[in-house]
Amino acid sequence: METPYAIEMLHITKRFPGIIANDDITLQLKRGEIHALLGENGAGKSTLMSVLFGLYQAEEGVIKKDGKEVTIHDPNDANDLGIGMVHQHFKLVECFTVLDNIILGVEPTKHGFLQKDEARKKVLALSEKYGLQVDPDAIVEDITVGMQQRTEILKMLYRDNEILIFDEPTAVLTPQEIDELMKIMKNLAAEGKSILFISHKLAEIMAVADRCTVLRKGKYVGTVETAKSSPEELSAMMVGRNVNFHVDKKPAHVGDVVLDIQHMTVASKTHKKDAVHDVSMKVRRGEIVCIAGIDGNGQSEFVYGLTGLEPLKSGTITLNGKDISKASIRQRSTSGMSHIPEDRHKYGLVLDYSLEDNLVLQRYFEQKFTDRIGFLRRDNIRKYADRLIDEYDVRSGQGPVTAARAMSGGNQQKAIIAREVDKDPELLVAVQPTRGLDVGAIEFVHRKLVEQRDAGKAVLLISLELDEVMDVPDRILVMYEGEIVGELDPKTTTQEELGLYMAGAKRDEVKA
Amino acid sequence: MKKNLLKNAAVQSLIASLLCIVLGLLLGFIVLLFINPSGAGEAILAVVKNFWNYSRANLQAKNFGNTLVKTAPLLMCSLSVLFAYKVGLFNIGAAGQYVVGSCACLYAALAWHWSWLPCLLLSIVVGGVYGAIVGLLKAYCNVNEVISGIMLNWIGLYTTNMLLATVKEPTSPYTLHLKTDATQAMLPTLGLGKLFSDNGNVTIAIPLAVLIAIAIMVLLDKTRLGYELKATGNNKNAAKYAGMAEKRNIILTLIIGGALAAMGGAFLYLTDFEQWSVTQSSVPGMGFNGIAAAFLGGLNPIGTIFASYFIQHITSGGAFVDLSKYSSQISDLISSLIIYLCGFVLFIKYAINMGIAKSEEKAKQKAAAADEKGGAK
Ligand SMILES: Nc1ncnc2c1ncn2[C@@H]1O[C@H](COP(=O)(O)OP(=O)(O)OP(=O)(O)O)[C@@H](O)[C@H]1O
Ligand SMILES: [Mg+2]
Numbered sequence: 001m002e003t004p005y006a007i008e009m010l011h012i013t014k015r016f017p018g019i020i021a022n023d024d025i026t027l028q029l030k031r032g033e034i035h036a037l038l039g040e041n042g043a044g045k046s047t048l049m050s051v052l053f054g055l056y057q058a059e060e061g062v063i064k065k066d067g068k069e070v071t072i073h074d075p076n077d078a079n080d081l082g083i084g085m086v087h088q089h090f091k092l093v094e095c096f097t098v099l100d101n102i103i104l105g106v107e108p109t110k111h112g113f114l115q116k117d118e119a120r121k122k123v124l125a126l127s128e129k130y131g132l133q134v135d136p137d138a139i140v141e142d143i144t145v146g147m148q149q150r151t152e153i154l155k156m157l158y159r160d161n162e163i164l165i166f167d168e169p170t171a172v173l174t175p176q177e178i179d180e181l182m183k184i185m186k187n188l189a190a191e192g193k194s195i196l197f198i199s200h201k202l203a204e205i206m207a208v209a210d211r212c213t214v215l216r217k218g219k220y221v222g223t224v225e226t227a228k229s230s231p232e233e234l235s236a237m238m239v240g241r242n243v244n245f246h247v248d249k250k251p252a253h254v255g256d257v258v259l260d261i262q263h264m265t266v267a268s269k270t271h272k273k274d275a276v277h278d279v280s281m282k283v284r285r286g287e288i289v290c291i292a293g294i295d296g297n298g299q300s301e302f303v304y305g306l307t308g309l310e311p312l313k314s315g316t317i318t319l320n321g322k323d324i325s326k327a328s329i330r331q332r333s334t335s336g337m338s339h340i341p342e343d344r345h346k347y348g349l350v351l352d353y354s355l356e357d358n359l360v361l362q363r364y365f366e367q368k369f370t371d372r373i374g375f376l377r378r379d380n381i382r383k384y385a386d387r388l389i390d391e392y393d394v395r396s397g398q399g400p401v402t403a404a405r406a407m408s409g410g411n412q413q414k415a416i417i418a419r420e421v422d423k424d425p426e427l428l429v430a431v432q433p434t435r436g437l438d439v440g441a442i443e444f445v446h447r448k449l450v451e452q453r454d455a456g457k458a459v460l461l462i463s464l465e466l467d468e469v470m471d472v473p474d475r476i477l478v479m480y481e482g483e484i485v486g487e488l489d490p491k492t493t494t495q496e497e498l499g500l501y502m503a504g505a506k507r508d509e510v511k512a
Numbered sequence: 513m514k515k516n517l518l519k520n521a522a523v524q525s526l527i528a529s530l531l532c533i534v535l536g537l538l539l540g541f542i543v544l545l546f547i548n549p550s551g552a553g554e555a556i557l558a559v560v561k562n563f564w565n566y567s568r569a570n571l572q573a574k575n576f577g578n579t580l581v582k583t584a585p586l587l588m589c590s591l592s593v594l595f596a597y598k599v600g601l602f603n604i605g606a607a608g609q610y611v612v613g614s615c616a617c618l619y620a621a622l623a624w625h626w627s628w629l630p631c632l633l634l635s636i637v638v639g640g641v642y643g644a645i646v647g648l649l650k651a652y653c654n655v656n657e658v659i660s661g662i663m664l665n666w667i668g669l670y671t672t673n674m675l676l677a678t679v680k681e682p683t684s685p686y687t688l689h690l691k692t693d694a695t696q697a698m699l700p701t702l703g704l705g706k707l708f709s710d711n712g713n714v715t716i717a718i719p720l721a722v723l724i725a726i727a728i729m730v731l732l733d734k735t736r737l738g739y740e741l742k743a744t745g746n747n748k749n750a751a752k753y754a755g756m757a758e759k760r761n762i763i764l765t766l767i768i769g770g771a772l773a774a775m776g777g778a779f780l781y782l783t784d785f786e787q788w789s790v791t792q793s794s795v796p797g798m799g800f801n802g803i804a805a806a807f808l809g810g811l812n813p814i815g816t817i818f819a820s821y822f823i824q825h826i827t828s829g830g831a832f833v834d835l836s837k838y839s840s841q842i843s844d845l846i847s848s849l850i851i852y853l854c855g856f857v858l859f860i861k862y863a864i865n866m867g868i869a870k871s872e873e874k875a876k877q878k879a880a881a882a883d884e885k886g887g888a889k
Contacts, residue, residue, distance in 0.1 A: 307753075309752065309753065328755065328757075329752065329754075329755040330755030330756075330757075331755075332755075333754075333755050339753070341753060346747075346749050346750075347749050347750055347752075348750065348753070349747070349750060350743050350746045350747045350751075351746070351747065352746045352747075353742075353743065353746065357739070361743070361750070361754045362755070364736060364739055364740075365736060370736040374735050374736050374737060375735050375736070376734060376735060376736055376739060378734075
């Protein structure tokens, strides 16, 4: 008898040192359905998918494909079974072109020579068919995350996979790109491909998924049909309580200027045109200012210039009355600037260091953590780490000694937030701070940002997330093509108006 | 329980290193078999036995001492490689830094008649400067440290030959003996020589090298500097983000690496165990063997102490191969084969992990089969 299931994962158990990441989990994926996987940070979603993709071996349980039991030792086995995966943190070769990345491992050859033309035709055909626009000859490190994502998807499709796993594909995308991706996923499902989709965004799950399986702390909670469910029910299943989706905050008490940027210009690495052009703005004590905009409009370079990762071409930055335009990163940090970086793996963490060592990454040199002759004060570091782990609910297998690499994506992010907020900065620069966090954790981070503000600190939020932009800040500055094109009051503006500014259809003179 | 032990990283390193050694010996044996089957067993045994080839206890002790004398410089070179490696740099220039270190101390001893301590310090300074060149080129001009390191190896060799030609024996290409011409520059033995039946070449260099290995471990694991350097090695961008002086760290690392390797040179030549030949036209293998020792020691400073000893043991043992059956290059060939295999530590570690995964899988399948049978009953 033919089963309706393309994939069945039955009673899967996977242990890591100190933690059961998957505890007797069953997941059945019907042919042609989009099946969402939901759960808090560290609930075991990525682990479960990695078991299916052959990256980990489960200690217990069986996997069936079309009703037949299969063993998947490694991603090659998965590939042979038609299973493809887009990882939470992309796995592309940065210095290769898009095309080379797509065909990597399955290069068509004739007499040992690469046949790239054939491959290019197939890639272009796929790209056209599914509306996945990529430039096959661009080098991966030069393209936007959105295009990197499309490259990853093309990689799966190029291998004729019929079971597609998307691990948090939308965390790094702009709202426009998310809409596109949703459409693509629906097309793929309509063609009979079966999709597993991980996301923390309930609206997305409600919009595309047919069914949703919820995990909590490694255990199976249940599977529901989204049509018969609601975001409230899902979030209650996931965290065991109701989540407040709205940010509560008292009116702002704005004080002195903390950050004053005048005529800042930052060169672009890839183009002749400056990435940030003549930007002036101020952030005061007790306010949260948000820089909104579509990804790639100079926000990243703006942050690099502000935090010292890239030099300024011209302009001045003043922090608390002190000119820091030419100051080193360390000087800026000790003068009271904290920075939650956009890319947690590239900048935010030393993945091979333990969690505790990562938690002191910005302060290891302080007297509290290093004695006078230069030895680290391990016991103080441990105590400090224990406190942050507890306060910020950073979950991991072995606590402070867990390697950062072995932590779930969301918990890595929470560790960075803990480190930067606890530094008690005068100015907190938070770039996409809630990327990859579950709803409970997002609520927590937003509360922390508001707490900073209420404690009289200045907060500069850079976000691509429309809900966040509308909800959290006291003032919105819109950045378009490297310039500030509008200042909006979140209380009076609408998403539509914001959208017009972000798309460059509307602009005002903004003076700082 | 046994399974857990095998999964432990330190145990794995140890097993992998031991396996490499066994494989290397096996390969050496096979090569010997091909060349001349009649003496292969004996020859490989001779290599492994090294000083035990002598039957008299005092000769054994003396030759054990000799092996140790050459272990000290090797250990220093492998520490140099290891230290840079932890910071993400491949210090192939250790070979040249060793050479300039040797040159500095010999020249100071023979031409200027300095005593041992200033000679040693001069080596350290010269090695540090030599390393700094590589570091500066890397930090400010983005020149790959392997390229500049190799170039400097040759520059170092020929400069050394040129300089030391002024202090060589009139009738040979070798530098003058310290024992006769510069006793003041000999490293003190502190009575250590007595332990090895009056081997005058056994000096404080040996315990010093071991102490430095321990110091390097402490530096890397326990200090702020080690924390910074390793962070730079693991993730350059994160180190920059955290405000660490990335360029300074690269330069500092290569200065320390250069100083370590150069000290190795002084540890050998200030014992007067060997004389420098000013006609040699290849960079001495000491620095390169340091690379093998660093990997064989599992990239752990304490591990490299044993690894350096082992490699030197094999190298010295090569001299005992019966030369009536094999040509005189055979000893070098066998020891280099073994050293070559030592580079496979990481590969073997990987193989061990794959093996564990497979056997667990099998055990699981067996258990499942047993379950099914049980269920059927
Ligand atoms: N390679 C590993 N080694 C040890 N522990 C691991 C490893 N990978 C994951 N874990 C642990 O397993 C648990 C589940 O992690 P997983 O990555 O599956 O979470 P997740 O549900 O994907 O979370 P997120 O939403 O934050 O990505 C976490 O507690 C994590 O610390
Ligand atoms: Mg995950």
